[in-house]
Amino acid sequence: MTHILSADIGGTTCKLGIFDKTLNIEEKWEISTNKTGEGILENIYDSFVVHMNRKNIDMENIIGMGIGVPGPIDFENGIVHGAVNLNWTGNIEVRKHMQQYFNGPIYVDNDANVATLGEKFKGAGRNESDVVCITLGTGVGGGIVSNSELIHGHNGSGAEIGHFLVDQNKRFQCNCGMKGCLETVASATGVINLVHHFYPNINMKSNIHDLIASKNVTAKDVFDAAKSGDEFSLFIIDKVAGYIAYAASVISVMTNPKYIIIGGGVSKAGDILLKFIKKHFEKMTFRPAQEDTHIEVAQLGNDAGIIGAAGLIKTYVLEKENQ
Incomplete structure (x- = not known):
């Protein structure tokens, strides 16, 4: 397994990326965020599949998926407690939802946290x-x-x-x-x-x-x-x-x-x-x-979020394996 999938979900666009183990960006792109809040996670997954197919990457080669969301997070369970900018209300089980498509490690965190992790790994930190x-x-x-x-x-x-x-x-x-x-x-x-x-x-x-x-x-x-x-x-x-x-x-x-x-x-x-x-x-x-x-x-500017979301997998999967 050699690749990490990363998503930084914003109110206007979702920034997506494929990274290697050392958090170098292999490819990055954006898709529009559905203003109604419907289908955002499905759209992200579908877009990942399109870009992975172009690069001949199988799901078996994915180490994990990191996701940044603009809302309060239950980090342990991958649940977002509402996200106003996404029109999400109540508790959204992001990890559980994405596990329908990908059964590897999925980590979800607040957008400010993932941006911090991005700066830690590849920016001013x-x-x-x-x-x-x-x-x-x-x-x-x-x-x-x-x-x-x-x-x-x-x-x-x-x-x-x-x-x-x-x-x-x-x-x-x-x-x-x-x-x-x-x-x-x-x-x-x-x-x-x-x-x-x-x-x-x-x-x-x-x-x-x-x-x-x-x-x-x-x-x-x-x-x-x-x-x-x-x-x-x-x-x-x-x-x-x-x-x-x-x-x-x-x-x-x-x-x-x-x-x-x-x-x-x-x-x-x-x-x-x-x-x-x-x-x-x-x-x-x-x-x-x-x-x-x-x-x-x-x-890092606008790249901080996707780098940091990928950094969730580096921190909580790859580095844990090496401890």
């Missing part, structure tokens, strides 16, 4: 055994790899980094129902929360005044202005970075990662965000925990 990824997009996600394995916790809520209580003033409502979560102050939405909270009450000029006043400002506008030296935008980025650094600091004394990887759309701000995060992290983190810890931007 440089194949180290202790890696954290904080993904800054519309919300905040992430994953924690400790001693080469993903942390899931007893009910799958482990590494829900977006729901660290970092804003002690609890100023903004989170989608989870709580206030003060990292997601409310460090996501693209969180950046805008902070802009509208501080701008009327702070004596700083800004080149993006008109955008702020008209409520049309975006996180990208703020980062672009910060890069050109805009005083207010730099103030906001410093605030955002402080909250991210606080979450990273707490994780550092819990699991002591060698790499803390910042991913997602907001991370495209690049060096300016990283510089501020590092500044705060160094000030607030227990010295031994930050020694030789590197904070870096994610490297």
